[in-house]
Amino acid sequence: MKNMRPQAVDWKTLTFGVEIEFIGGHPEQLELLPGWIMSLDERQLDETGLESGSELKPPPLLWEDREQIRVMLDRLLAQGAAMNWSCGLHVHVGLEPWGQEIVPRLLDAALQCQEAIGKLLATSPHRRLFCPPVTPAMRERYAAAPEEESVRYFGRPQSHRCGINTAAWFDIQTVEIRYANGSLDYEEILATAELCLRFVAAVGEGRTLSSDHEELARQLGVPSCGYPPPLPPPRWFEERTWLEEALIPVLASTAAELVKDGEIHHILPVPDGMLLAVEDREGRLFKFIVQPPAAKWTVLRQIEG
Known part of the structure; x- marks a missing residue:
């Protein structure tokens, strides 16, 4: 692929979207503005x-359309929706001015300053599962084969999208920045969106960005605070996570046998064993109840739906 020629673009002219995760409310009944989507299969965890x-998603917006976000937040809050530790905020930024040629630059920028962005956005430690880093190996794979598979994070499917997710280009022609904690606060969401827009515009312009979060904020012209704050998860969630992490190596081969190219999505204790959820390469989720006998796990049944 030819090298991208840097191109300066006003960040306010880039399209963007925010994926707003929340708990509570009545999402099935929420009145949506034109083009907005409620992803009812994207559930969070209550206390x-x-x-x-x-998860609430807008159509591609311009900065001048940002008032739509306030309208939808007001409607959510009026329903009793809330935000907690299980919620995140993902920002998509359109790459129309540059096309796929910006992807290598985004990968290079991620290697340089992804930790600085995570620090600026104060990503909760328990949410790091959902935003793993871009790796040098990924950059090398993409140079050899500029395709989606090269920028996919291999491991648990919950984490196949990196914190700076260039794989989104191959789906909806955006880059997705996944580091922000959840919020239903209009100003926090706008601050996060502006940071992401300015970051992408700076990469498109060919600027060299700092790995220090305070210097990066200065370079981008954004504040170093005012983003959604981290919230600690409850103790039971931490314990569930520890149990899950311990069981993943034990059950990885079973998951691969049950679903072709399957990877473990989550594991939960249930009355008659363990619920093993396995995701395939197309994102389809398969659930099984398994039991741990002395020698080998026994699959009791598959759960439909």
């Missing part, structure tokens, strides 16, 4: 561990 809320 008891039950699935709750949803």
